[in-house]
Structures are given as structure tokens and as C-alpha cells.
Amino acid sequence: MTNYKCARCKARIGDITTVGIQCTVCGSKVFYKERPNVKKTIPSK
Numbered sequence: 001m002t003n004y005k006c007a008r009c010k011a012r013i014g015d016i017t018t019v020g021i022q023c024t025v026c027g028s029k030v031f032y033k034e035r036p037n038v039k040k041t042i043p044s045k
């Protein structure tokens, strides 16, 4: 599951519509995706 965060107020956006995303807090339309704890493990060998 992909979470979206508002780039301005860092509020989490739960409801995503494909028509358009707008922050319900500050009205910003700039968002970035937030991945739920994905760590890249690089093998050291």
C-alpha cells in the first residue's frame, strides 16, 4: 500500500482519487509517495 504525504504540511493523505489529489489540510497539490518501511539491503560480500 502506498501512502502519500503532503509536501507542504507533511499531512498524510489517505484518500487518493485518480482525478486529482488535494491536501485536505492546506490545499496543496504537491505530494510525494511514502513507502512503508522498505529497506534496501545490499549484500556486503
Ligand SMILES: [Zn+2]
Residues within 6 Å of the ligand: 006, 007, 008, 009, 010, 011, 023, 024, 025, 026, 027, 028
Ligand atoms: Zn497539506
